[in-house]
Amino acid sequence: MKRTPVLGALALGMSLALLGACSSGGDAEGNDDSTSGGETTITWWHNSNTDPGKGYYEQVAKDFEADNPGVHIEISAMQHEDMVTKLEAAFQSGDTPDIYMERGGGELKDHVAAGITKDISESAKESIDKIGGSVAGWQVDGKTYGLPFSLGVVGFWYNKALWAQAGITEPPATWEDFAADIAKLKTTGASAGFEPISVGAGDKWPAAHYWYYTALRACSESTLQESVKTLDFSDPCFVKAGENLQTILKAEPFNSGFLSTPAQTGATSASGLLATGKVATELQGHWEPGVMQGLTEDGKGLGENTGWFPFPTFPGDKGEATAALGGGDAWAVSNDAPDAAVDFVNYLLSDKVQQGFAEQDMGLPTNPTASQYVKDPALASLLKVRDAAPYVQLYFDTAFGASVGGAMNDEIALLFAGQASPQDIVDATQAAADSEK
Secondary structure: OOOOOOOOEEEOOEOOOOOOOOOOOEOOOOOEOOEEOOEEEEEEEEOOOOOOHHHHHHHHHHHHHHHOOOEEEEEEEOOHHHHHHHHHHHHHHOOOOOEEEEOOHHHHHHHHHOOOEOOOOOOOHHHHHHHHHHHHHHEEOOEEOOEEEEEEEOEEEEEHHHHHHOOOOOOOOEHHHHHHHHHHHHHHHHHHOOEEEEOOHHHOHHHHHHHHHHHHHHOOHHHHHHHHHHOOOOOOHHHHHHHHHHHHHHOOOEOOOHHHOOOOOOOOOHHHHHHOOOEEEEEEOOOHHHHHHOOOOOOOOOHHHEEEEOOOEOOOOOOOOOOEEEEEEEEEEEOOOOHHHHHHHHHHOOHHHHHHHHHOOOOOEOOOOOHHHOOOHHHHHHHHHHHHOOEEEEOHHHHHOHHHHHHHHHHHHHHHOOOOOHHHHHHHHHHHHHHHO
8 A cells, every 4th residue: 555734633542643675784793784885775665666656756766866976775666565575574584675664553563672663763853843743653652763754544536427427426425325326336337337346355455444444433433542552352343343344245336356356456456447447436545546547558547537535424333424544654764774764764755755746646745845736636635534534543454563453354355255254353353462462
């Protein structure tokens, strides 16, 4: 995944104001060999593997190299799932890139405890002060370990033209409304050659977002915050979340072969199907416009037909109807990285680079000076959604950490496949949490 004014509490168990290749060069003794003869090589991993993001970051690196003679930035631009897999392997082996994407929450706490991630509290103080409270999600015990460069929310992206073709005049607010819209999309799409909704269940996390959202709607904010602190999932709202998800699945809204569909890789991915008009809707993060641009021949994605609406409510929900699921991505620096790596991360959060990030519709920037440069109208509207939400719930797999979040995602994928129950999700999550205590 790719993921200013004050937003309320981000449910990390803490209050969060808002405004998601090669080694670091350390040898077996932990000595830094990334510099020699006055030359410094910085390894940088990111997931902007299609244009415009890929080309933009290449130019950013060249500009930094030009201003810093002797510094060379070695970039590895990967598809998101490949990057996550390679990062996990790098964390295990100790062969971590100098700069990498960090999502915060329980994952970051694990990395800090393992001595993987550098404390940049002092070396990035100016950047931290500029982007403000959004850094709280990347702090552990009062120290900062990452600079968030994009922070946004998840919702339904849709093709306005296809929805209009189905006779739908406004987005739904409730599940009852959405179910009626899905029926219309099915009827029209059967003859027009599109399906209602795509989901990249083959990569698990896009399917997991559905349960995250039904839990966000079913559970109160206090229940969710407490679950992050205690890893206790005994509240009945968590089972209700699965039951509401089953209601969605019974409507059979998803693309053919959704259980094996990848999230963002190629034209047949969930994002690719939306970008090319093969489906009308997809639940995805704020990075979706930029992803779709990279999956269409003209580089425009859905263009003026891009629409967005929040996840609907269900009867009996205890959560806030306007609460949002989201989070962000931050640049983190490995412990053995050269000082120039921190300099480059500070540069990535500069006014100039964040403005370009916004202009390329790569996400929702955290530098407050850059928000005005977001061009895509649908993406720009998310800034208002983000800032108006009473709170933004961090992705559960990130908030709870890799072990608990992984068990949760696995069981949610089984529910999508009809091989698990709402109670099974809770039981698997609780078992993983208990093993962590």
